[in-house]
Amino acid sequence: MNIRIGNGYDIHRLVVDRPLILEGVEIPHELGLLGHSDADVLTHAIMDAMLGALSLGDIGHYFPPTDSQWAGADSLILLSHVDQLVRERGWRISNSRIIQVLDAAHRHKSSTLNSRHTSDGCHPELPTERRGR
Numbered sequence: 001m002n003i004r005i006g007n008g009y010d011i012h013r014l015v016v017d018r019p020l021i022l023e024g025v026e027i028p029h030e031l032g033l034l035g036h037s038d039a040d041v042l043t044h045a046i047m048d049a050m051l052g053a054l055s056l057g058d059i060g061h062y063f064p065p066t067d068s069q070w071a072g073a074d075s076l077i078l079l080s081h082v083d084q085l086v087r088e089r090g091w092r093i094s095n096s097r098i099i100q101v102l103d104a105a106h107r108h109k110s111s112t113l114n115s116r117h118t119s120d121g122c123h124p125e126l127p128t129e130r131r132g133r
């Protein structure tokens with residue numbers, strides 16, 4: 001059995017007048033994440049780990065912020081593209097572990113985060129462990 005492990009990391013600044021989207025779920029909040037796409041930082045970190053595990057570069061290579069077609073893009077669609085890249089090479093995700101670090105003033109405990117994998121259509125079977133800090 002061949003196994004590859006990728007580590008993903010991403011950070012976006014919280015600002016006013018932007019939606020807060022985490023793993024495809026919009027969280028009601030007065031602040032949102034700044035970015036060229038929907039700035040879904042957790043999904044970006046997952047893509048970063050997937051690409052890193054196969055040495056395929058980073059998400060900026062595939063979805064550059066200079067390309068207007070990705071402006072406001074749904075990161076779950078970007079994840080589908082990355083998933084396709086991984087599957088084309090004969091690999092698949094067997095597990096992921098996500099650690100989200102939020103400023104204590106911006107923590108949001110949401111059960112919707114735990115149900116995300118039923119709606120993204122990408123990895124409904126993906127066992128995911130989440131930890132919040």
Ligand SMILES: [Zn+2]
Nearest residue numbers: 010011041044
């Ligand atoms: Zn990002």
